[in-house]
Amino acid sequence: xxxIIVPPDLRKGDTIGIxxxxxxLPIERTxxxxxxxxxxxFNVVMGSTVGSGHFYFSExxxxxxxxxQSMLDNENIxxxxxxRGGYGLSRIIDKLDFTKxxxxxxxxxxxxxxxxxxxxxxxxxxxxxxxSPMCAAFKAENDSSAPILSLLNSWxxxxxxxxxxxxxxxxxxKGEGILAGGNLAILAHLSGSVSQINTxxxxxxxxxxxxxxxxxxxxxxxxxxAGTLSNLQGLVCGGFSDMKDTERPFGQDIFEIIKxxxxxxxxxxxxxxxxxxxxxxxxLQLGKLHYLNVGAKNVSLYASV
Numbered sequence: 003x004x005x006i007i008v009p010p011d012l013r014k015g016d017t018i019g020i021x022x023x024x025x026x027l028p029i030e031r032t033x034x035x036x037x038x039x040x041x042x043x044f045n046v047v048m049g050s051t052v053g054s055g056h057f058y059f060s061e062x063x064x065x066x067x068x069x070x071q072s073m074l075d076n077e078n079i080x081x082x083x084x085x086r087g088g089y090g091l092s093r094i095i096d097k098l099d100f101t102k103x104x105x106x107x108x109x110x111x112x113x114x115x116x117x118x119x120x121x122x123x124x125x126x127x128x129x130x131x132x133x134s135p136m137c138a139a140f141k142a143e144n145d146s147s148a149p150i151l152s153l154l155n156s157w158x159x160x161x162x163x164x165x166x167x168x169x170x171x172x173x174x175x176k177g178e179g180i181l182a183g184g185n186l187a188i189l190a191h192l193s194g195s196v197s198q199i200n201t202x203x204x205x206x207x208x209x210x211x212x213x214x215x216x217x218x219x220x221x222x223x224x225x226x227x228a229g230t231l232s233n234l235q236g237l238v239c240g241g242f243s244d245m246k247d248t249e250r251p252f253g254q255d256i257f258e259i260i261k262x263x264x265x266x267x268x269x270x271x272x273x274x275x276x277x278x279x280x281x282x283x284x285x286l287q288l289g290k291l292h293y294l295n296v297g298a299k300n301v302s303l304y305a306s307v
Contacts, residue, residue: 006180006290007129009081009107011159014043016080019073020137021049022060024115025088027137029053032085035140039083042154049073052085059090067094074103081157085137087114087185095122095197104129109157112136113209114279117184120288122197124182130289132156133184133207139283149276152285162287163304166276171257174296175270177236181292181305183207185278190221193228202233205292205303209240209278215252215259218245222263231264236294237271238303241278270296275303 012018018039020032029052036046049069051060060066073082095118110119110131120131134153156162182199183189186208192198210218225231242256254262257273264271272294276282291306 007107007127008290009109009130012044012080012109012157015045017045017047017078018081018083019047019049019076019079020052020083020085021069021073022051022085023066023070023094023119024060024084024090025058025086026055026060027052027085032137034142035083035137038140038150047073047079058088060085063090063093066090067097070094071098074098074100077102077106079108081109081111083136084110084112084116087112087116087136089115091115091118092191095119100127111153113277113283114185115188117188118192118197120184121182121189121192121199124289125197125199128289130287132285133277133288134285135283149282149284156285156287161305161307162285162290163302164276164284165300165302166274168297168299168301169257169273171261171273172296172301173261173269173271174298175236175268176296177205177234177270177294179204179235179292181205181207181286181288181290183238183288184209186210186218186221187213189230190224193224193230198228199230201230203235205236205238205294206230206234207238207240207275207277207286207288210242211279212244212246214246214248215254215256216248218242218256219252219254219259219263222260226263231267234267234269236269236296237264238275238294239271239273240275241280241283243279270294272296272301275301
């Protein structure tokens with residue numbers, strides 16, 4: 003097993019950088035996030051890509067690369083919170099220099115397209131990252147909600163443990179392994195690249211939004227053919243929100259599609275884990291050892307200390 007490298011816990015007075023390495027995010031959607039982080043006792047540095055725009059992206063590839071690289075290299079920035087996902091990280095991932103980041107790891111936080119970074123960092127360096135809410139999730143009405151506080155707790159080094167009711171489609175069992183994964187479309191997109199995760203012996207987390215059911219089928223077949231689903235210790239399925247069907251129905255719902263792709267394996271499978279493109283997007287400590295228990299009535303997932 004690859005050694006686990008966990009970034010240091012954050013303390014009051016530490017600095018968090020906010021950058022947008024993918025899609026455009028209006029600056030007003032970061033204001034409350036900045037205020038909340040400051041109320042928690044952190045300093046906040048806003049990158050030049052926050053609030054800017056270049057067609058679909060937050061900035062040109064060059065500017066997004068520079069902004070993220072600067073924060074990776076800056077030893078006075080202790081965690082990097084991504085403004086939003088979207089698309090764009092795979093256009094710059096091969097130009098990033100992780101030399102200083104490897105020497106002084108810091109928490110990389112976000113989800114969706116940020117799966118590119120999560121996967122690359124875990125695959126190449128064995129450093130833990132946080133699949134977490136991003137700036138748009140910080141709102142006046144939920145500044146003390148459990149999903150938002152799960153990010154703060156992870157920064158502070160608190161134990162990560164989630165318990166939730168079982169779904170009727172679950173497959174019972176227990177598993178122990180490094181937690182990996184993220185957005186399904188991105189994981190399939192990374193197949194065959196240096197950023198692809200070796201999932202052997204790991205617990206895999208997947209989620210997605212706005213996909214056609216036939217495309218979910220295709221994405222899972224891609225992972226299966228690549229061996230990604232073969233030797234897992236468990237499969238954790240988060241939110242699959244806003245799924246779409248074609249005029250001529252695909253013939254299976256999201257549960258049936260996933261169950262079909264892993265039917266030949268015997269590891270535990272759970273559905274409706276509260277993470278992904280959904281309101282309850284709890285923080286997951288990717289790259290850390292986790293224990294999964296899928297029971298008849300309840301499911302638990304918790305990280306080792």
